[in-house]
Amino acid sequence: MNEEIKSFTISVYTENNIGLLNRISAIFQRRHINIESLTTSQSEIESVNRFVIVVNITESQAIKVVKQIEKQVEALKAYYHTDEDTIYTESCMFKIKSDLLFEEPQIQNIIKDSNARIVTVNKKFFVLEKSGRRHEIELLRRELNVFGIMQFVRSGRIAVTKEEMKISEMLSAFNNQL
């Protein structure tokens, strides 16, 4: 069984409780799976949180991990998707010396071509923000690195899925049961 290792996006809908992050990350740790990125935020449903976790594993591992996550009492539902099944993006920020904007006119072209956005400018530094795929962010970082970057930070992946995830229906079904 030599299954292909691929990038999977695991989406988890959960209650917003202390300790749940620990419980979910422990499922990966116990199976020696490295988490490439993890983002948690509110979901489309009031009081329900959503985790977006990116891991490089085989599909059969993804199936098992999703079941283990769903088994957790406070996890409402978990899914796994391939890159093709999702619309995804990452976000990054650069802090760069303001002098460079005037000394290195090329930087202005780089900003324009990359669709990056200037968030703020002051005498000392300016802050650039860009959302996009990993390779786009990586390209921008390499281009700017030539001139010197004071700070760089990139977020984890956020993703929405092409298929529907019927969490609201699930919750109203539960409420009707009681």
Add this chain to the structure above:
Amino acid sequence: MKTETANKTQNVTEKTERITGSEAIIRCLIAEGVDILYGYPGGAIMPVYDELYKFKDQISHILTRHEQGAAHAAQGYARISGRVGVAMATSGPGATNLVTGIADAQIDSTPLVCITGQVASHLLGSDAFQETDIVGISTPVTKWNCQVTKASEIPEVIAKAFYIAKSGRPGPVLIDITKDAQFGELDFKYEKCKGVRSYKPVPDTDLEAVAKAAELINNAKKPFIVWGQGIILGKAEEQLKAVVEKTGIPSAWTILGASAIPTSHPLNVGMVGMHGNYAPNVLTNECDVLIAIGMRFDDRVTGNLNTYAKQAKVIHFEIDPAEVDKNVKTDVAVLGDAKLSLTALLPLLNTNTHSEWHQKFKDLYAIEFEKIIKDDISPTKDGLTMGEVLKEININTKGNAAIVSDVGQHQMIACRYSEFNITKSNITSGGLGTMGFALPAAIGAKMAAPDREVVAIIGDGGYQMTIQELGTIFQNKVPVKIVVLNNEFLGMVRQWQQLFFDKRYASTEMTNPDFVTIAKGYYIEGKRVTKRDELAAAVKEMIASKDAYFLEVCVEKEDNVFPMIPSGASVSDIRLS
């Protein structure tokens, strides 16, 4: 006055009362039907113990001699009764000492509620005296856990804890309650938990899957059932028996499934797994349909997965979706409660006998009997065997005892040779393999089922891991029967050293104390048997005793347990010697 309080709890649910968090904890436990809990006091749980003192005519607290003993006693209580076991400890070391029992309960699906005291909430994270992050520590080994920092949260959290512990696939829950929450006040009102929206304990039975399973079973020429503890936890013993009897399918059990169908049932073909019976292991690789019910294909059951039942279609009846296709790929998965699924299955099954196929099991049993069992239970050599001790216990208890075994060679012998007439009678640490489990678990079992004969069977190694619980037995006059099968070795490890490490007996030989004197030090009647002609009378005397009784049997030092599937080998390569 105390009775009045109890009535208020039961009858008045709408009106509230102003009480402390610690009183609320006790009243929640009483409302959940808890009659006995096991524990050990300490600084951060003292307000709760103060309330236990006030409510002592409604709920008994048993002081064990170590918190690990409290957790295992609660497990023994739960395993024999099917009710939720409760253990309590203070913060820090009290809480961490519970962890082995919690991990054991998690892997063996035992319903447990553990309550730990915690330092006051303003001290959390300050490395206060006896502060430990028990919620963090216990997360991977609990079904659910929660820290409570406000008195007002107590009733809801405890209700949820009991609901989660016992519903669906049961498991341990830990509630960590800060000292200020225990001292704080709340308007008390108790309502049992009816559901948690993010948690579906029992998947709906898929009738289409049941029909598919029935078709496979009806068309099978060599069907084989392996059942696990799911039958016992799901109270599906009668339904399983009906299915087995209607179809005539030879049926075997995992270690935790033992006793769900009596040992003497003609279609009960024994135990699967590493030290299970010869026939069910060998024929796992010959059956055409393998019907797994409430079991999880543990590696000790399957041996090498690449050669496990590859020829068979696999049907898996299972309550926990995460177990389906985890280790063995199934052809038909029937999710749901075993009792409901088997009830739906029964009318769809054809009556059959499978006598030729069943004969194969009998033939292989005859080989196992000749090569192993005969010498185990009726030895001709000088030294005493563990098997003959079990035979004497069977004779004297008529197969009606609950057998609580520890971990190692004696455990395998106890599970292989005990006769069980009554369900929930094999109480042992299956998944975690926790040495030290049996003595405290026997205490809990006996207290939960005082009318049952409870016999603890323990090796000389495991006995010394929780031997201090003799104090609990003595103080509470718990009439358990304790049998130590003493071979002066950590026998199972020694067996592996002999077979796989060229007899290099590294740290497995034990120089033991005088166990009978130790028992007598706790005022427990005791006897040592070293010769065969003393055995029958000694076992008879032990079983006849109305009080706790300690029996040490000095058995052959270097006996091995066979059959055996060496780890990594195929089930059909099980060795008879």
